[in-house]
Amino acid sequence: MNETISFWDAAFLWKEPMAAALLAAALCGYLGVFVVLRRIAFVSAALSQVSGLGIAVAFWVGSFFNVSPHQPSIPLYLEPLTYALLFAALASLLLGVPGHVKRVSPESLVALGYVAAGGLVILVLSSARIAQEAHEVGDLLFGTAVAVKREHLITLAVVAAGVGVLHLFLFKDFMFTSFDPLSARAMGFPVRGLDAALHLSIGISVAVATRAIGALPVFAFLVLPAGAALLHVHRLRLVIVLSLAFALVAAGLGYYLSFIWRLPTGPTMVAVAAVAWLPPLVRALFGKTRL
Amino acid sequence: MSPTALLKLERVEIGFAEALLPPIDLTIEPGDSLGILGPNGAGKSTLLNTLLGLMAPLSGRLSFPSGRRPRIGYVPQAHRPDPAFPLSAFEVVLMGRYPQVGVGRFSTARDKELARGQLDAVGLADESHRHFGSLSGGQRQRVMLARALVADPELLVLDEPTSEMDPAAEHALLSLVSRLGTNRGAAIVFVTHEVSAAAGFARTVALANRTQHYFEVGSPDAMLTHKKLSLLYGRSVGVQREHGHTLVWINGEVSDSEGGSPSTQETP
Numbered sequence: 001m002n003e004t005i006s007f008w009d010a011a012f013l014w015k016e017p018m019a020a021a022l023l024a025a026a027l028c029g030y031l032g033v034f035v036v037l038r039r040i041a042f043v044s045a046a047l048s049q050v051s052g053l054g055i056a057v058a059f060w061v062g063s064f065f066n067v068s069p070h071q072p073s074i075p076l077y078l079e080p081l082t083y084a085l086l087f088a089a090l091a092s093l094l095l096g097v098p099g100h101v102k103r104v105s106p107e108s109l110v111a112l113g114y115v116a117a118g119g120l121v122i123l124v125l126s127s128a129r130i131a132q133e134a135h136e137v138g139d140l141l142f143g144t145a146v147a148v149k150r151e152h153l154i155t156l157a158v159v160a161a162g163v164g165v166l167h168l169f170l171f172k173d174f175m176f177t178s179f180d181p182l183s184a185r186a187m188g189f190p191v192r193g194l195d196a197a198l199h200l201s202i203g204i205s206v207a208v209a210t211r212a213i214g215a216l217p218v219f220a221f222l223v224l225p226a227g228a229a230l231l232h233v234h235r236l237r238l239v240i241v242l243s244l245a246f247a248l249v250a251a252g253l254g255y256y257l258s259f260i261w262r263l264p265t266g267p268t269m270v271a272v273a274a275v276a277w278l279p280p281l282v283r284a285l286f287g288k289t290r291l
Numbered sequence: 292m293s294p295t296a297l298l299k300l301e302r303v304e305i306g307f308a309e310a311l312l313p314p315i316d317l318t319i320e321p322g323d324s325l326g327i328l329g330p331n332g333a334g335k336s337t338l339l340n341t342l343l344g345l346m347a348p349l350s351g352r353l354s355f356p357s358g359r360r361p362r363i364g365y366v367p368q369a370h371r372p373d374p375a376f377p378l379s380a381f382e383v384v385l386m387g388r389y390p391q392v393g394v395g396r397f398s399t400a401r402d403k404e405l406a407r408g409q410l411d412a413v414g415l416a417d418e419s420h421r422h423f424g425s426l427s428g429g430q431r432q433r434v435m436l437a438r439a440l441v442a443d444p445e446l447l448v449l450d451e452p453t454s455e456m457d458p459a460a461e462h463a464l465l466s467l468v469s470r471l472g473t474n475r476g477a478a479i480v481f482v483t484h485e486v487s488a489a490a491g492f493a494r495t496v497a498l499a500n501r502t503q504h505y506f507e508v509g510s511p512d513a514m515l516t517h518k519k520l521s522l523l524y525g526r527s528v529g530v531q532r533e534h535g536h537t538l539v540w541i542n543g544e545v546s547d548s549e550g551g552s553p554s555t556q557e558t559p
Contacts, residue, residue, distance in 0.1 A: 037376055169395040176386045180372040183435075186343045186365035187390045187442060194394070230377060234422040239377045 007259050014259065017213075020148040020156055021251040021269065024209035025221050027160045029247025030167070031202050032226030033240055038178050042110050043095050043199075044206050044222040047088050048215045049117035051207035054087030055080040056124040063129040081155065084207045091117075092203025093196055152212040159208045163201045174198050175236070213266065217254075220270040221247050228276035246276045296320045297361040297446050297478055298342065303351035305334065305341045310349055312338070312499055312506040321445065323478040324469070325508075326493030328486060330524055334501040335482045339450055342480065362390075364439030364477070366432065366449040366468075374424030380434045381419040384410050387438035409437040413467060429460035436464065440471055447472050449481035453488065461485070465492050486528075490515055490537040498523045515539065 007014075035044055058080040062068065067078050076082055091113055125131075167174065177184045177194045185191045209218045225246035229239045254269030261268075300317040304310035311334035319325065319342075329335050340346040341353065344360060355361065364387065372383075387409075388402040410416050413433040418426060423434060432452055439447055449468065453461035469492050472479045483489055489496050489511065496514040498507050500523050507514065515537060520528035524541065531538040 037373070172386075172389060172392075172398065173394050175378075176389050179376050179378065179383075179386070180367065182371060183365045183367050183438075184386075184389075185345055186448065187363055187387070188360060189390055190394060230375070234377045234424070235379070236377045236382065 007256060010259070014255065016150060016153050017148040017265075018252070018255050020153045020212045021217070021255055021265075022248055023153070023156050023160055024213045024218060025225075025247035025251035025269075026244055027156075027163060027205050028209060028218055028221035029225045029244045030240060031163070031205055032222040032224075032247070033229070033243050034174060034178055034198060035202065035222050036226040036230060040095075040106075040110070041223045042107070042114065043092075044202065045215075045219050046095060046110050046113040046117065047091055047203050047206040048210045048218060049114050049121070050091040051084040051088040051203075051210055052215070053117045053121050053124070054083035054085070054207070055211075056121045057087070058083035059130045060124050060127055063127075081208070081211060084211060085204055088203040088207035089200055092199040095199060095203075148212050152208075156208050156212050159204055163205055166197065166201055170194065170197065217251075217266045217269045220273050221250070224270070224273040225250065225276065228280070231277070231280035246273065250276075296356040299352075299354050299356055300342075300348075301352045301354070303341065303353055304349040305337050305346070306349055307337075311501045313504055314351055315506055317497070317508060319446065319478050319480065321476050321478055322473070323480075324472075324492065324494040325478075325480045325497060326489035326495070326511075327480070327482045327497045327499060328484075328489050328514075328523065329499040329501075331484075332501060333499045335499055336450060338497075338499060339448065339480070339482055343448060361445035361478075362442060364442045364444030364447045366435045366439050366447075366452045368451045368454055372423075372431075372435070374431070376423065378423045379420050380410060380415060380423055380426065380430075381406060383423050383434050384437045384441055387441035390442060405441050406437075409441040410434070412440070412471060413437045429456055429464065432456070432460075432464055433467065436468060436471070440475075443475075444477050447477045447479045449479070451482050451484065454484065461488065468492070486515065486520065486539045487537070490539070500525075511537070 035041055058078060061083075062074075062078045065078060067074060074080075095110060095113060173189070173194050174197075177189065177191045177198075181191050181195075206218060206222070209221075226239070226243040228246055229242035233239055233242060250269050250273035254272040255265060257263065257272065258265040258268035296318050298317075298319040300315050302314040302316060304314050305312060315338070327335050327338060337346065341348055343363065343365070344353070381403075385398060385402060385406040388398060388406060392398050392402060407416070407419065410419050413436055415430060415433055415437065418430065423431065426434065435452070439449075447468070452468075453464055456464065465488055468479060468481070481488075481493070493511060495508060496511050498505065498514055498519060500506075502525070503522060505522065507519065515530055517528060517530045520530060520539070526541065529538075529540045
């Protein structure tokens with residue numbers, strides 16, 4: 001990049017990545033309210049790993065058909081994103097199981113998903129069939145907030161719209177089953193179906209957002225803005241608004257700062273997102289409040 | 292069998308892999324008030340979950356003689372709902388309307404009016420907008436009771452609703468349950484550790500003990516006896532009735548109840 005080019009002059013460079021980052025931030029900032037309230041923060045990390053496994057498997061399967069995932073047109077059944085979505089959807093349903101399992105802690109099942117998927121990604125990528133492509137898989141697995149393909153941005157927009165519509169109609173139901181699932185079941189509410197729908201919307205969002213902007217910022221947007229919002233306010237609507245605002249500021253300002261200071265984009269967005277935690281942390285440090 | 296019975300258990304065995312209690316025969320009718328008593332791990336919650344249809348019976352028959360599952364209002368154990376949720380007392384009560392509103396539909400002005408009315412009925416109209424987590428334990432349980440009642444329940448189920456309350460708060464809540472539940476003609480089923488609560492508020496008492504493979508249902512006078520309570524708790528339990536009070540003592544602790552006003556006191 002030319003040293004003298006200003007941020008605004010370079011709009012053609014960052015327009016689409018910025019749009020993807022803002023969209024992913026809004027999506028994750030909203031879903032993060034459920035993720036944090038349901039105490040399933042690490043489910044999103046596990047889902048990110050599992051969707052990565054889906055992409056690695058797509059590479060491996062493609063090698064049997066002599067199809068490279070980098071070529072311009074790939075049949076749907078070999079498209080890495082198809083595999084990422086399928087794997088994430090399946091995992092999000094399975095990770096919803098802990099609430100109904102008594103002998104294993106929910107954290108153990110999430111850790112199993114995270115570690116097993118992470119290990120399998122390495123094993124699949126070390127297969128001789130795709131070894132020569134492994135060095136290129138990183139970006140496809142975990143995306144990069146600097147360079148976002150238009151098709152990834154479109155997919156992200158479609159998923160965000162779908163999740164928006166789903167949550168517009170089921171928000172109250174998701175909140176009831178998150179707050180008090182036992183009572184909801186006792187009162188005849190279809191808790192399992194609603195849990196599956198919520199987990200599915202989180203799983204698909206994580207898979208698509210990870211592909212677009214990377215695993216680290218997605219995980220951060222799911223946990224940090226909502227967590228900070230909950231420390232600042234106690235009204236549900238305000239929590240959602242504040243979480244969205246924190247996430248959007250982290251994405252926009254993070255991208256801008258990374259551009260002008262030439263820092264890695266994803267980690268800069270994460271650092272900005274973490275700033276919202278500082279006031280309550282400082283207040284807690286001086287005994288003014290409890291976290 | 293009464294044609295109006297809400298729920299009927301015939302030779303029902305409950306548990307996960309093996310039956311926890313002997314086969315149970317039980318009918319719950321509108322206006323009934325059933326207190327389920329037993330020590331920790333006795334199978335009380337498993338019985339409750341079976342009654343609610345959350346667990347299938349191992350054997351026997353669970354039926355709804357009216358042809359449909361009754362509308363249920365449920366008050367969970369005090370520690371159950373997470374107070375960290377950013378919900379107001381009003382928003383929690385409104386959730387009681389959701390089964391009637393339906394999945395994917397929006398609450399109406401009428402639902403909100405009913406929720407406000409119910410908060411008023413449990414004496415918390417002024418706390419409507421307060422954060423649920425900032426309320427006291429007793430207030431939170433009253434909110435939960437309002438949520439259960441706003442569902443217009445035919446069957447009101449309470450799972451150890453007073454387990455973390457002091458005797459005064461416990462008495463206040465159970466009085467409220469008794470008054471509001473009875474006014475509506477709802478059947479009330481509650482699980483409790485407190486013999487005094489069962490003596491004061493239940494018209495029928497069920498004793499359950501998994502270790503002894505023991506289950507029996509009857510009137511408070513027939514169930515709350517020295518012999519049966521000693522069998523239930525595996526230690527000597529004294530029972531004495533005086534001036535309408537039921538005095539129960541275990542290892543020096545005395546529990547006193549009279550017509551819906553239980554309290555506890557130390558033995559001199």
